[in-house]
Structures are given as structure tokens and as C-alpha cells.
Amino acid sequence: MSDESTPDDMTRPPPDTEPDRRRRSPARWAMWAVIGVVAVMALGFGAILIYANFINDPADELTTDDLTERLADPTTTAPEVTVADTAAPTDDDDGTGSADEAPDPSGPEVAPPPTLPDNGDATTDTDIDAVSGIWLATEASELGYRVEEILFGVNTAGVGRTNQVTGSLTIDGTAVTDANFEVDMASVESDDSRRDGQFRGRIMTVSEFPTADFVLTEPIELGTIPEPGEQISTTATGDLTLRGVTNTVTFEVTAQLQNDRIGVLGNIPVVFADYDIVNPSIAGITTEDNGLLEFVLVFER
Secondary structure: OOOOOOHHHHHOOOOOOOHHHHHOHHHHHHHHHHHHHHHHHHHHHHHHHHHHHHHOOOOOOOOHHHHHHHHOOOOOOOOOOOOOOOOOOOOOOOOOOOOOOOOOOOOOOOOOOOOOOOOOOOOOOOOHHHHOEEEEEOOOOEEEEEEEEEEOOEEEEEEEEEOOEEEEEEEEOOEEEEEEEEEEHHHOEOOOHHHHHHHHHHHOOOOOOOEEEEEEOOOEEOOOOOOOOOEEEEEEEEEEEEOOEEEEEEEEEEEEEEOOEEEEEEEEEEEHHHHOOOOOOEOOEEEOOEEEEEEEEEEEO
């Protein structure tokens, strides 16, 4: 028999030496599929962590530091103190007059030192008559909501704010006899336009209920008028209206008088069901059944 290969032998494919590899292919594909799913989930969770901790940027809670900051007047400078309306001495003047000018036998006129108020701010008066009257809310005011959220298992917060607040504060002696504010709900904005769409739509239905309102129902007796810069805490009671539903609320407030402005800081706990507000939760994002209405209001006359 000849050892030479025939043409058919040369074109015939080599024998399959790895039959087990093909038999294991379905298992390998399943393994790689699982690895792929895990990788996608890891990437997705990582993206959620990045969004929740770095991209999502809810505003900090309002504090007494915010109250003081809103009352500051950036245009105010230290007042100039003029001791006397006399000319300054020249190089050859020792304070007794020049050689060409006869000295005044009665001596130079000395102006009395200026008298400044104890607080160093000539525009601030803490007399009762000075604070009594009606004070109006300004654009330095800010009001909004804070709701704790869980975004695909990651804790974060949803915060919306607006400065579109109108209202007034009436003081008679040492008592706050009237107070009210109204908020344009359509102007409330957060750091996420999708959240804002949900807020203005199914949650607060601003097309039907465009404002939120608060009216003080019990006078607040302060007992005294605080010094400028001094912060005092008290309790306020009134009617809060959200989404057309009114409830009586009682909450703590901090007040401060400074630079001819009155600031009021506080927050009001809100249970959504009490105001017929649907729970804001959606797929992948869950919230508590309550939130905070937080505010810092600045009033001027």
C-alpha cells in the first residue's frame, strides 16, 4: 500500500480534536450572559450612586445663618465720622495759626465728639414705635419643600425653592397681630426638571391650585423688641392651605431684626394625605408620606 496522500486526503478537513469544547459552549454562553447582566447592574448602580451623590444637588436646609445672611445689606458701609468742620493744619502750622494770621484769642472752636447708637448702626431703632406697623415680604424671601427620597436604594432628598412670595407682617407694640404669605407654586424649582414636572402636574396640580397660603390666626406676643442682630424663637399658629385644602398648623419660628428688615425662619411639617396630595413616589423612586415646607421670609417697610 502506498504512503502517499491522495488529493481527497489533502482537501479533507482535519479531524475534530476538541469535541468537548463545543459541547460546553451553551454553559459558557450562560456564564458570560450572567457576567454581562451583573456588569450592567453594577454600572447602573454606580451611575445611580454618582447621580445621587454628585449630580443630584439638593439645596441645604435653611438655618439661622441663612436668616442672618438675608438680612445683611451689602451696600451698607461704615458711616464716616466728621469731628469738626475746620481746615487741617499745614506743614508750617503747629496748631496755633500761621505767621500771617493773628491767632483767635478765644482759641480754636472744638466740635463735640459724635454720638453713635450703642449698636453702631445709625439707621436702626429698636423703639416700639419704630417697629410697629405693616411690613411687606421682599424678593429676599425664599420658600419651598424638602422631601426625603430613596433613589433605587440610595438615600437622597428632593428640594424645590422659589422667591415668588408675597405677604405682610403687622406689629403692634411687642405683638405680631397679623401675618400672611402667598406662594406662586408654578415658580417652585428643584435641580431636576423631571421632578418639577411631576410637582406641578400630578402632585400639586398647579393649573388648578396656583398658590399656597398661610394666615396667622393667633397673635404672637414677643414681650419685648429684640436688639438688632438678636434672634428670638417663638411659636406661630395659623391656617395653611395647600392644593385647596386648609389645616391649622403650629410650628416654631426664629425672628431677627436688622438693617431695618425683619426676618422669619421656620419650617412646617406636612403630611401629604392631610392635603389630598398624592404620594410623589414613582417607579425606582420612593418617598416618605410627609415632607417639610421650609422658609426664610424677609420683610421691609
